[in-house]
Amino acid sequence: MKNFLFIAFLLFGFYAKTQAIQGLVVDAETNVSIAFANVSLVDYNVVVQSDENGLFSIMGRYPLPLTIRVGATGYELKTVKFTNDESLKISLDPIHFDFDEVNVTASGNEMKRNNVSFVELKSVKELNEVPQLSLGQMLENIPGVYNASTGPGISKPVIRGLQGVRVLTLLNGVRMEGQQWGGDHGMGISELGIGTVEVMKGPASLLYGADALGGVLYLSNELYGYQGAHCIEVGSHFESATLGTVNHLLYKGATKNLKFIVGGRLASHADYQTPSKQFVKNSRFQDQNLKFGMGWHRGMWVGNVRYDYSNSTIGIPGHSHDSVPATADFLSNKQLRKKSLPVQYLTNHVASWENKLILNRHTLQLLTSFTLNQLLEHDEKVTIPELFLNTYNLPYKFNVESRLKNNVVLNYGLQGMYLSQINAHEAVGRLVPNANQADNGLYFVTSWTRNKWRLQGGARGDVRSITSKVDEKFTSQFSKSYVGYNFSLGSSYEISKRHLVRLNATSGFRIPHLSELLSDGVHHGTFRYEVGSTDLTTEKAFQVDFSYEFTGEHLSLVLNPFLNQIVDYIYLEPQDYLKGGMRVYNYNQTKSGVTQYGGDVAVHWHPHFAHILHYESSFSYLYMQAREQNAYSFIPQPRWSNSIIARFSMKSKVKVDNVVVQYHYYLPQTTVAQFETASVDYGVLDVGMQMSVVGKLPLKLQFGVKNVTNTTYINHLSRLKNLGLHSIGRSFYVKLLIDLKIK
Amino acid sequence: MKNLKSTFIAVAVLLAVSSCKKDECHECHYDIDGSTVSIGERCGDALEEVEKSGYAANGVVFDVHCHEH
Numbered sequence: 008m009k010n011f012l013f014i015a016f017l018l019f020g021f022y023a024k025t026q027a028i029q030g031l032v033v034d035a036e037t038n039v040s041i042a043f044a045n046v047s048l049v050d051y052n053v054v055v056q057s058d059e060n061g062l063f064s065i066m067g068r069y070p071l072p073l074t075i076r077v078g079a080t081g082y083e084l085k086t087v088k089f090t091n092d093e094s095l096k097i098s099l100d101p102i103h104f105d106f107d108e109v110n111v112t113a114s115g116n117e118m119k120r121n122n123v124s125f126v127e128l129k130s131v132k133e134l135n136e137v138p139q140l141s142l143g144q145m146l147e148n149i150p151g152v153y154n155a156s157t158g159p160g161i162s163k164p165v166i167r168g169l170q171g172v173r174v175l176t177l178l179n180g181v182r183m184e185g186q187q188w189g190g191d192h193g194m195g196i197s198e199l200g201i202g203t204v205e206v207m208k209g210p211a212s213l214l215y216g217a218d219a220l221g222g223v224l225y226l227s228n229e230l231y232g233y234q235g236a237h238c239i240e241v242g243s244h245f246e247s248a249t250l251g252t253v254n255h256l257l258y259k260g261a262t263k264n265l266k267f268i269v270g271g272r273l274a275s276h277a278d279y280q281t282p283s284k285q286f287v288k289n290s291r292f293q294d295q296n297l298k299f300g301m302g303w304h305r306g307m308w309v310g311n312v313r314y315d316y317s318n319s320t321i322g323i324p325g326h327s328h329d330s331v332p333a334t335a336d337f338l339s340n341k342q343l344r345k346k347s348l349p350v351q352y353l354t355n356h357v358a359s360w361e362n363k364l365i366l367n368r369h370t371l372q373l374l375t376s377f378t379l380n381q382l383l384e385h386d387e388k389v390t391i392p393e394l395f396l397n398t399y400n401l402p403y404k405f406n407v408e409s410r411l412k413n414n415v416v417l418n419y420g421l422q423g424m425y426l427s428q429i430n431a432h433e434a435v436g437r438l439v440p441n442a443n444q445a446d447n448g449l450y451f452v453t454s455w456t457r458n459k460w461r462l463q464g465g466a467r468g469d470v471r472s473i474t475s476k477v478d479e480k481f482t483s484q485f486s487k488s489y490v491g492y493n494f495s496l497g498s499s500y501e502i503s504k505r506h507l508v509r510l511n512a513t514s515g516f517r518i519p520h521l522s523e524l525l526s527d528g529v530h531h532g533t534f535r536y537e538v539g540s541t542d543l544t545t546e547k548a549f550q551v552d553f554s555y556e557f558t559g560e561h562l563s564l565v566l567n568p569f570l571n572q573i574v575d576y577i578y579l580e581p582q583d584y585l586k587g588g589m590r591v592y593n594y595n596q597t598k599s600g601v602t603q604y605g606g607d608v609a610v611h612w613h614p615h616f617a618h619i620l621h622y623e624s625s626f627s628y629l630y631m632q633a634r635e636q637n638a639y640s641f642i643p644q645p646r647w648s649n650s651i652i653a654r655f656s657m658k659s660k661v662k663v664d665n666v667v668v669q670y671h672y673y674l675p676q677t678t679v680a681q682f683e684t685a686s687v688d689y690g691v692l693d694v695g696m697q698m699s700v701v702g703k704l705p706l707k708l709q710f711g712v713k714n715v716t717n718t719t720y721i722n723h724l725s726r727l728k729n730l731g732l733h734s735i736g737r738s739f740y741v742k743l744l745i746d747l748k749i750k
Numbered sequence: 751m752k753n754l755k756s757t758f759i760a761v762a763v764l765l766a767v768s769s770c771k772k773d774e775c776h777e778c779h780y781d782i783d784g785s786t787v788s789i790g791e792r793c794g795d796a797l798e799e800v801e802k803s804g805y806a807a808n809g810v811v812f813d814v815h816c817h818e819h
Contacts, residue, residue: 348817389776389816390798 028065030095032057032077041099044079047230049086050365051304052266052311055234066234066263070307070365084118112205112225123454123463123497124511125554125567127151127206131198136652136667137693138244138709138742140251140276142198146224147671150607150625151208151567153643157726159249159279159735160292160321161193165724167208167571168603168629168642169221172520173546176224177215179313181359184400184426185380188522192382195317195355199272200257200298202229209550209571210515213467213495216422216448220517220548220573228300228313231266232259237749248713248738249291250342251276257298266302271295277344278322282719282736285338287727289322289347309363316356323349325534325730326386334731349393352383370408372420377401383434395434400426418465419451428521438528438537439521440481445472452495464496471518475525485525489545491516507556512549519543523577523594529587536589537579543596548573561613568606576601578638581682590682597638605629621652631678640680644673644688644723664697667711676723686728689720695740707744714738780805780812792816 032044040061047054048065050073057063057079073089075097082099089095112119112128119128127149134145143154143162153165166174176183178196186192205225212219232238237260244253257270274294278286297316304310326349327336359376377400384394406420426444430437452465468490475485497511526539550571557564575596582591609625628645649670655663672690679685695711717737721728775793778800779786787807792800797816804811 387815387817388801389774390801 027067028069028073028075028089028095030063030097032061032063032079032097032099034082035098035100038098041079041082044077044082044099046097047076049074049076050363050370051309052231052302053234053261053304054230054232067304068306069304072367086118112203120507120556121461121499123461123499123509124207124209124513124552125509125556125565127204127208129204131201131204134204135198136650136665137669137695137711137713138740140246140249140253141193142196142201142226143194145198146204146206148648149204149206150565150609150648151627151629152206153646153724154722155641155724155726156722158287158290158292158322158324159276160290160319161323161726163187163192163194164224165641165643166206166222166224167569167605168631168639170641172218172523173221173517174224175211175215175219175222176226178226178315178357179228179311179359180225180361180374180404181313181357181376181378182215182400182402182424183355183357183380184378184402184424185355185398186353186382186396188520192351193319193321193353195319195353195380196226196315197272197274197294197296197317199255199296200229200268200270200300201226203227208567209552209569210493210513210548211495212469212491212493212515213450213452213465213513216467216469217446217471217489217491218517220515220546228268228298229257229259231261231268231300231302233748234261234263235750236260239745239747239749241745241747242742244740244742246276246738246740248280248735249276249278250344255296264303264305266300268298268300270298272297275344277342278324278339279735280342280738281338281733282714282717283733284736285340286342287324287732288337288339288343289326289349290324291344291347292319292321294319307365309365311361312359313361314356314358317354319351319353320346321351321353322347323351325727325732332730337727337730337732348389349384349386352381352385354381354383355379368410372404372406372408374404375401376403388435392431392434393436394438395431396437396439397429397431398426399429400424414456415453417451417453421447421449423447436528437478437480438530439525439539440475440478440485442473442475442485442521442525444474444521446470459501461499463498464494466492466494468492469516473518473521473524475521481525481527485541487541489518491518491545491547505558507558509552509554509556511552513552515548515550517546517548517577519545519577519594526594529589534589535579536586536591538591538593540594540596543577543594544575546573546575546577561615563611565609566606567608569604571603572600573603574600576633576638578635578640580637595635597633597635599634601631601633601638603629603631619653619655621650621654623650623652624648637680640683641724642676642678644676644686647672647674660702661700662698664699664707667693667695667697669693673720673722684728686721686723689718691718691720692716705746707746709742709744710740712737712739776816778805778814778816780807780814782812787812789814 032041042059044057046063055063055065075089076086077097078084083102134148139145140159141162146152146164147154154162155165155170156162163170172188207223210220211223215223240257242255253274255272259268276292278290280286295318300313302311356379361374364371380398382396383392386393402424404422409417411417423446428442448469450467454463470490472488477484493514495513499509501507524539524541526537529536552569554567577596579592580595605628607627612622626647631639631642651668653666670692675688676686692715693713698708700706714737719733773794775791778792779788789805800814805814
């Protein structure tokens with residue numbers, strides 16, 4: 008009974024002191040009210056918009072104090088504490104020009120500027136100024152991030168040259184465990200309802216545990232929408248090079264205490280067209296996606312239930328029965344969409360339940376989730392699968408954020424997962440045995456802020472246990488536990504409002520994946536016979552990352568060099584014999600370390616003499632070295648990306664919003680492993696325009712041309728490179744978007 | 751709100767209809783001495799059976815493929 012009363016007190020004891028929050032948003036210099044400012048309750052996922060007179064009202068009962076964040080176009084984002092029942096007057100400082108960038112990270116619900124390491128934070132809208140075919144392709148617009156592809160249907164993120172099991176992907180905080188270990192398996196996530204993408208480059212095991220060695224990709228849903236309003240978004244996108252269509256419907260709405268996001272997406276692409284007007288056989292793919300999210304709050308309790316479903320049918324190009332196939336064997340004069348072999352059916356279910364208790368100085372968060380990744384691969388038979396692998400996972404995270412003092416915050420908690428990998432009996436082949444895996448980690452991170460300094464540091468310990476099961480193919484059982492200890496220590500110093508420097512040292516570790524330990528079979532998608540080794544130990548990484556940010560009136564600049572040392576690096580060593588008709592590759596480990604160094608430079612210039620223009624340019628460079636010749640491969644080509652956007656603010660009913668010109672120049676890559684060839688430089692030019700029609704049915708229309716000059720090229724990270732298959736040729740696109748808001 | 755409801759019902763019906771399972775049909779063949787011999791179209795259970803058990807011709811059972819390359 009005592010316990011019950013205590014829980015009831017916790018749930019309802021500190022109950023709200025305010026019925027509704029009302030306020031006014033004004034310009035700090037002129038005191039003129041600001042219309043259509045976004046006002047959000049930081050911890051509650053509640054957003055409202057100020058009216059024409061700058062007035063806003065947030066419905067509901069909330070415990071005090073509250074953190075309120077206010078932003079408007081042309082003004083600096085401001086965070087204020089609301090401590091009493093009185094009406095609020097929030098004044099915003101005007102900024103000379105607006106970069107129109109997102110500023111708040113979803114991973115830590117924090118201003119990007121407050122992080123002690125540089126975090127790339129982009130909205131999906133920013134990444135789609137020229138619409139892309141997949142989320143993987145969109146990510147290539149982020150400095151230091153690349154896309155390893157097997158045609159347009161299969162793409163994997165590459166961060167600072169590392170990919171697959173070395174990059175951790177999280178969807179709304181849920182760890183995606185699927186086929187990231189396979190070179191030919193895509194992400195299984197679409198851009199449907201995704202609002203922001205955060206990229207943490209380099210090791211981040213302190214916050215995310217094992218495997219966050221190369222970097223972390225954190226994807227977050229769009230906000231639920233304005234309180235008291237309903238939004239319906241209908242979109243249709245056509246691409247000429249794949250005769251591809253992508254259609255989606257998304258609903259977002261919020262009442263006083265409940266918030267929803269619901270959507271669906273269908274995509275269908277035929278074989279893609281190369282610059283020589285031929286089509287790459289079986290590069291076709293189809294996607295179906297569903298998204299559901301519901302949030303609520305009651306007093307100090309905030310909850311979210313989310314579910315994402317994806318189902319993809321993906322052709323695997325580059326398949327031939329000839330022992331010495333020619334490039335022409337993989338090309339056709341016909342553009343087909345119908346399913347052909349080999350084919351992958353990839354299904355993902357991601358369900359999560361997040362609960363937060365917001366107390367006066369402490370916030371308790373419990374995230375429990377379930378994910379199922381199903382990979383079904385047919386190579387030679389239409390009805391008999393070659394591979395049928397189910398990966399079930401139960402990730403969890405319990406975090407406590409304690410504000411010890413006004414300038415000292417401590418985060419601590421537990422994080423882990425219980426994973427089970429099961430081969431279905433229908434499949435004739437199996438690459439890895441059935442196995443169970445349990446991860447548990449304990450961590451703390453503390454941050455201290457004083458004047459212009461911010462210090463953050465923490466430590467973490469993790470244990471992973473792996474147990475495999477015996478069957479007719481894998482006759483010996485494997486059972487082992489791995490331990491990892493990690494730390495992070497970083498600092499930022501705001502020299503002035505314009506200049507900011509950061510220095511951060513982090514460690515990371517990666518436990519050998521089941522496929523690296525226990526593989527023994529043909530991996531068709533990668534054209535290899537892979538053999539694992541149970542002697543592999545954990546990979547360890549240590550990175551020092553420095554960043555300098557300048558934010559002027561017309562110019563912003565980021566310099567972000569780094570040095571990363573990885574020891575016991577696991578790699579595939581090609582052997583000089585074949586098995587099952589494929590070259591044998593053994594998993595091996597370096598005796599010395601692999602050193603990576605490089606960095607990104609990004610500039611955003613908004614010239615004073617031409618206020619409609621935005622020029623963005625970034626340069627990414629990476630170098631890797633190791634004593635073993637084959638330790639690393641697929642080092643991305645250095646990239647120089649340029650974008651010029653002219654943004655117009657017309658008053659007419661039919662208006663031009665922007666005109667975009669993008670040019671990505673890839674420099675040659677000559678640092679290669681055995682059986683890997685060098686890549687030459689190339690440049691791709693894209694142009695586009697966005698128009699809108701204002702009225703009862705607001706329309707947005709994007710159209711343009713990608714690869715305008717029809718350049719013939721093969722990216723160094725394309726798995727089709729060895730087959731001599733060129734990337735996509737000139738492609739015309741049209742995208743129509745209807746965005747309805749109903750109050 | 752009425753329009754909103756109708757839109758969701760229409761989408762739900764569309765998804766339900768498009769997810770119905772249909773019998774797959776494929777042209778099948780076997781290879782002999784470097785040439786391909788077509789054995790015609792097979793559907794559903796017959797397709798599964800011919801892929802699993804092969805095709806018997808002149809007392810020899812051939813491995814059957816039912817897809818194009």
